[in-house]
Amino acid sequence: MKSNLMIKYCPYCGDKLTRKMVEGRKRLFCPECERVYYENPTPVVAVVARDKEGQILLVKRKLEPGKGKWALPSGFMEIEETPIQAALRELKEETGITGRFKRLIGVYSNKSEVHGYLVNIIYEVEVVGGNICAGDDAEEAEFFAVDQIPPLVFQSHREALGEVLK
Numbered sequence: 001m002k003s004n005l006m007i008k009y010c011p012y013c014g015d016k017l018t019r020k021m022v023e024g025r026k027r028l029f030c031p032e033c034e035r036v037y038y039e040n041p042t043p044v045v046a047v048v049a050r051d052k053e054g055q056i057l058l059v060k061r062k063l064e065p066g067k068g069k070w071a072l073p074s075g076f077m078e079i080e081e082t083p084i085q086a087a088l089r090e091l092k093e094e095t096g097i098t099g100r101f102k103r104l105i106g107v108y109s110n111k112s113e114v115h116g117y118l119v120n121i122i123y124e125v126e127v128v129g130g131n132i133c134a135g136d137d138a139e140e141a142e143f144f145a146v147d148q149i150p151p152l153v154f155q156s157h158r159e160a161l162g163e164v165l166k
């Protein structure tokens with residue numbers, strides 16, 4: 001699968017899209033209205049959330065990809081929110097925990113078998129409140145001491161956590 005989304009029809013006129021060389025790469029093209037349909041990666045956010053003891057908050061995923069495996073709290077950015085707002089919202093939805101922005105750890109790109117090409121923006125946040133309670137697409141939410149962290153299912157999450165713990 002080369003394209004990000006399995007888009008088959010022109011979003012403007014509904015005609016069937018083809019592939020055509022445009023600006024040096026094969027792109028989705030509508031022969032009817034002659035528009036190029038540019039494919040872009042989707043932004044996702046994740047957080048390394050630490051409490052006062054330095055423990056790390058993880059979620060066990062309810063859904064694919066990574067179903068049943070541990071990961072950082074994460075999710076898709078919505079329109080009309082900043083990446084930081086998205087990250088703190090996902091944290092609250094998945095774990096019940098309220099966080100405060102600390103710093104940007106890094107920006108990673110990867111390809112998900114389920115969601116296609118992603119840009120993953122990962123922040124470090126301080127836990128400031130809330131009661132831990134798994135929700136949304138998290139099956140469990142739990143704080144782990146640094147020496148007891150289970151394997152994380154996503155490479156970008158492992159790299160970001162490594163940055164925080166180094």
Ligand SMILES: [Zn+2]
Binds near residue numbers: 011012031033034
């Ligand atoms: Zn069209």
